[in-house]
Amino acid sequence: MLVEEYNLDVETIPCEPGAAKFAATVRLNVDISPVLPYLNRTLRGAIYTSAPSLGWKKDKRNIAFWPFKISIGDLADRAEAERVAREIVDLVNSTWERREQIEPSYETRRRPTGLELYKFLPRTNCKACGEATCFVFANKLAVGQARLVDCTALEEPQYTEQRAKLAELLDVDLPTGVQRANS
Numbered sequence: 001m002l003v004e005e006y007n008l009d010v011e012t013i014p015c016e017p018g019a020a021k022f023a024a025t026v027r028l029n030v031d032i033s034p035v036l037p038y039l040n041r042t043l044r045g046a047i048y049t050s051a052p053s054l055g056w057k058k059d060k061r062n063i064a065f066w067p068f069k070i071s072i073g074d075l076a077d078r079a080e081a082e083r084v085a086r087e088i089v090d091l092v093n094s095t096w097e098r099r100e101q102i103e104p105s106y107e108t109r110r111r112p113t114g115l116e117l118y119k120f121l122p123r124t125n126c127k128a129c130g131e132a133t134c135f136v137f138a139n140k141l142a143v144g145q146a147r148l149v150d151c152t153a154l155e156e157p158q159y160t161e162q163r164a165k166l167a168e169l170l171d172v173d174l175p176t177g178v179q180r181a182n183s
């Protein structure tokens with residue numbers, strides 16, 4: 001087992017519309033850098049950097065893996081922080097235990113910008129997603145505050161190719177529009 005014990009810090013963050021109420025830091029007494037290339041291979045949508053670090057989005061929640069800590073955002077309360085932290089630590093440990101069956105990936109990737117995403121949206125500013133403009137929606141998509149499926153206009157047949165391209169850029173499954181682990 002790679003991570004045998006950890007400490008959990010939970011803190012409130014300033015409340016803004018749509019902002020998370022709590023964020024947590026899982027403090028580790030072991031360097032988890034060696035598992036990051038294996039997570040990079042198995043977690044869909046993961047973004048690996050040579051720092052090393054690994055960013056991943058699960059259930060609209062940003063998770064960042066660092067050598068001695070894991071940051072978790074968008075938590076409702078301490079109980080949820082404890083549950084999610086346990087799940088993430090279990091994921092690290094199970095991935096480490098399976099490492100001989102996984103080819104590590106050192107491929108680095110960056111998130112698409114709002115402008116890159118905007119080019120493939122319908123750009124009608126129809127507001128069906130709840131945003132005032134497609135550009136606002138694109139910027140929220142880029143930082144994970146909106147989901148591709150929230151743009152219902154993309155379900156129209158003329159946008160099939162654009163929708164597929166957006167799904168590719170965001171590395172999400174259709175029709176759910178959410179990132180999922182491959183494993």
Ligand code: SF4
Nearest residue numbers: 125126127129134151
């Ligand atoms: S639903 Fe889609 S097309 Fe309509 S404003 Fe939102 S992003 Fe633009």
